[in-house]
Amino acid sequence: MCWIILQLLILVTLSCPSCAEDETQVTDPCPEHQRAFGGSCYEFVGHQKPFLSAQAWCEESGGHLAFIPDEDTQHFLQRHLDPKKDTWLGVAPPASPKLPDSATVEGALSWLDGSHITYSNWVTSPQPGAACGHILKDSGFQWEAITDCNKKLHFICQFESGRSIVCADRDTTLQCGSGQVLIIHGGFYGRKNIHYCRTPRSPPTASTQHQCGWVDVGDSVTAHCRGRQVCQMAEVVNSISEPCPQLGSYLSVDYHCKDGRSH
Template sequence: MDKVILTTCAFMVFFLCSVCYAKEEDVLSCSEHQKAFDGACYEFVGLQFSFLRAQAWCERAGGHLVFILNDETQQFLQTHLEPDKDWWLGLAPAAPNLTLDRSGEGSLAWLDNSDVSYSNWVDTPETHATCGHIQRHTGFQWKATENCTQEMNFVCQFDFGRTVACEGQNATLQCGSGQVLEIEDAFYGRKTVHYCRSHFTAVPTFSQEECSWINVLESVTAHCRGLQACQAPLDLSSLTEPCPALGSYLSVEYRCKDGLHLLMTKLASVVDNVTITVKWLLHSFHGNLTCTVDAGDGFIIDPYNPEEMESTIIHRFRQPGVFMVGVECTTSDWHVTAQKTITIQEPVGEFRAVQCYGSNATTDGTKCNALYGGPVQIQLGLETGTSVAYTVHHNGRQIANSNVSSGVTPHNVTLDVTAVQSLQRGCNNLTIAASNGVTPHPVSTYLLLCLLDPIAGLQASVTAEEDACPDSPDLTIGVSLEQGAPVELRFDLTGLRDALTETRDMLNNSLHTYTFSHPLEGL
């Protein structure tokens, strides 16, 4: 095969960072609108396109219509598909000789010409079927059809380490934090008739000899080796078109090789000394190893020249927050960057305020009175603390919780109606706790919450024998309630010259008598 020299021209490796591995957790990291499963990212597209337009839409991001190779993938897709919609699959006529000659017995294959070894057909595909989809209202079974121009939803699959770039499309190969590209295979031309065919609706008649491919592994490797991300343009003027009848595409297979590890804790306190470890993994290199370390809070070491393959830096973050720590290391052969986030929290201090807040609620120190049956808000505040989790417990059972970014700012924790009704009428001892990831033990305080019924049926009368005006200077008043006790009663007594106000407690709803000795002259 011919060799191709890489320059800056119009044909680039196509991969839109849809798929990369998060090295630290060794799990696939997909974009916001995709779902990860078994080494690939899947995007469930709500647009409705014809089969060719749907495949072209996936190809623009370096993927293809979904392949279902086993029951595990089928079950995964079913958890995300809408059962009342049809969804295109990456099924097309088998074409091992790069033609769509259907003169023989027809069969469907996946777009890369691999056999359909696992299937979930509603019924056996007809001979002249040219595409396939998941059919609505069938329990996600497959249906083969000749009508590939009908518009359906579709699922795109983006395989890790494999990408196809159609003519005129630009893209990027990208590895994760601390990784470098290692190209395993690359060709320009065509090995399947089904990729990059959106510009024609019918496949022209041609012989297999008219369509071939060129090995460009050496050229792509020379351009991308040692990089974390790569755009690899091909100089099309330096080669003869391998497949003039259908046009060519660029196919690249690669893996991401660990080159640099950045190790540190994910959570620390403002009083902690954080150890940042830089570990270089590419042992065979030329020249000096030079790095730049950026702690993300304004602290930068540039240049940083590790004396060993593994070195450490001690740093204290002075303010709470989330910081992106970055390390960039370079030799004459390699250029690798690694990033990792760290959350810095302020430890939780003591409670400085606890009170009820809102209508029908009053606070007296650590005691709170509120009406039974409605929500109750408890206002909390701390002396210090960030990323604080508040919890409210009664008899060891949590009845409310809330999270705040700063504990210094007063915050209302709401006991909803369900929580309030789980408490008994009268007074309940509540434990309120505050914690975060850097405080060894929760900080707690206590609140006596007294839940009262609304006051109803208040009656009062002056007590005297046989309705006679009493001779005694004392005044006795009888008070009763239908509901609402315990309550605080306020007596306003007005005489000829003076007025008197006194408060008395009424602990239950039964008749209570209250005596006032020598209250006022002229009552």
């Protein structure tokens, strides 16, 4: 009997490989209220907010609205979404008007980090003027691009394993598990992307869609967080001169967690 049960378990695992991916593809465990997949943690937020407010909510914890780069990610998200609810995605106009071929890539929309939308599941192709996108309810989880980004919808936050976005006006924390310490791989402070940490000073207009400046702060973050399990990023931000005073800056940090104390 035990042998039969074991064979059945093996068959189930082989027939649904993505079912086992949730807890195996993220280096550091996700919090209990998030789901792991493909090197990221995802939070399916029950609140309803306008697009910019939803992005700001994700940024509070170092993340961003979710990207869907491939069919596997699409299927993973579908397993956790309510098909009766509209849900924001991290889709916006290209971060720079000078991106090559931007006018021919999915109606000039991109993911918030500026990467091209190479996999898509649109109900209809995005039209000129579309400024944001969401998963459309009652559509079989297809996407819709719209101009009205002030609608209040549910949303998904994505927290990339080993990378955190820290807005200058928010006290984001880097944190490892018990018995672990932070190892910093690099970081910059400034603005490389118009869509992250948006403020009234940084509207998404053609005249401001460019990087205004940034500085390498990897050594500063390393010195501040060395040997710590928890590290407050506000202290780092406050110690750096503003490289982008017109639009405002944000901090991007690459890191991982390691057992024991750093040397």
